[in-house]
Amino acid sequence: MTTRLKIDRGRYIGALGAGVICDNIPGLVNKQRQLCQRHPDVMQSIGRGSREWIQECQHQFSHHRWNCSTVDRDHTVFGRVVLRSSREAAFVYAISSAGVVYAITRACSQGELKICSCDPHKRGRASDERGDFDWGGCSDNVNYGIKFAKAFVDARERAVRDARALMNLHNNRCGRMAVKRFMKLECKCHGVSGSCVLRTCWLAMADFRKTGDYLRRKYNSAVEVTMNQDGTGFAVADRGLRRPTKNDLVYVEDSPDYCLRDKAAGSLGTSGRVCSKSSSGTEGCEVMCCGRGYDTTRVRRVTKCECKFKWCCAVECRDCEETVDVHTCKAPRHANWLDQT
Known part of the structure; x- marks a missing residue:
């Protein structure tokens, strides 16, 4: 994972070589270094x-x-979390792979890259449920984004053949295919008063939030797997569970709590984390604080209130002060709950 997470330094490449x-x-x-250069x-x-x-992962x-x-101070952002073959690692790999596709595809469309531009295959006439239309504008070249992301991101995993590499x-x-799943057709109408006699699409x-929401649902339903006997694929860890599809996230090890x-x-633990007293979900104090109280x-708090629309064209609000209770998880009290280093 260091591979992806250190790429933020890429902004300095032009200056330093x-x-x-x-x-x-x-x-x-080696393959990644060659692509980088x-x-x-x-x-x-x-x-x-x-x-x-x-940011999407943290959301x-x-x-x-x-x-x-x-x-x-862990330079890999998610650090040792991704060393364990857990469902959290599965999500991090998927969302980062999706992020690489998204970033490259957007850069292609914005004319920032020499090696790609708009999708060259979206030309001529086509049709959808509303009828015929002309391809125009700049279609996002997601297939190029997927191709480059696959070559760069997967190169590290192809250097070894074990259960973790297959999982990654x-x-x-x-993650790559999740971006393509949410491609949408956008159109501009042409004709008298925008009558849509003709459409350019x-x-x-x-x-990217749609991709994040989708992968979070896949995290919730991720399938625990083991490597099959010939080392070419997965077997379900629990025979009573369904086999994972190509769109399911998979993991090999249980997560820590x-x-x-x-x-x-x-x-990091949950000491000091804000929780909700009234919720029974993951944000609730009972769950978030692990029973520690x-x-x-x-x-x-100062919030905007009594807002009114003033013609034309502004919204005027008052600053209202309110007192609220903020609940935070207690620190561990027992010796066996001290920091583990």
Whole structure:
């Protein structure tokens, strides 16, 4: 995972030279280093896009014991979390692979890359349920994004053949195809008063949140697997469960409970995390605090209230002050709950 997570340094490639930067990104295998040196502009796009998928991961797990963060100062962002072949690692690989596709595809459409542009195959006439239309505008070249992401991201996993490598390759593919799943047709009408006598259409990626929501659902239904006897694929760990499809996330090891700070597992623990007293879900104090209890602090907040629309064209609000209770998880009290290093 160091491979993907360090690519944020790609923004400096143009200034320092591709060879110097690519040789100093830890964890790259030869194929990745070659791609990095050959296409420094693509690496910059991936670097900019990495912030997006990290934020999406943290959004999806903001009310979860593991909130997509890791031990401070860990240069791989998710650190040791991804060393364990858990469902959290499955999600991280899938969302980061999707993020690489999204970043490259967007850069192609915006004319930022020398090696790609709009989808060259979307030309001429086509039709949908509303009738015929002309391809026009700039269709997102998602197939190129998928092709480059597959070559770059999968290269590290293809260097070895074990259960973890197969797991990563499978989840990488799930992430790539999730972006393509939500491609949408956008059209512009032509004719008198926009009557849509003629339409010009193009394919565009949906907001990345759709991909994040989809992969989070796949995380919830992820399938535990083991490597089959000939080492070419998976067998279900529990024979009573269904076999995973190509769109399911898969994992090999159970997750830690993330209740305690454990550097070896990449867990920050839940001490000090804000929880909801009234919820019985993952954000609820009983679940989030792992039965340790919680502290309550009364705080004052200023919010906008009594907002009115004023012609034309502004909204005027008052600043209203309210007092609310904030609940945070207690720290462990017992000796066997101390930090594990």
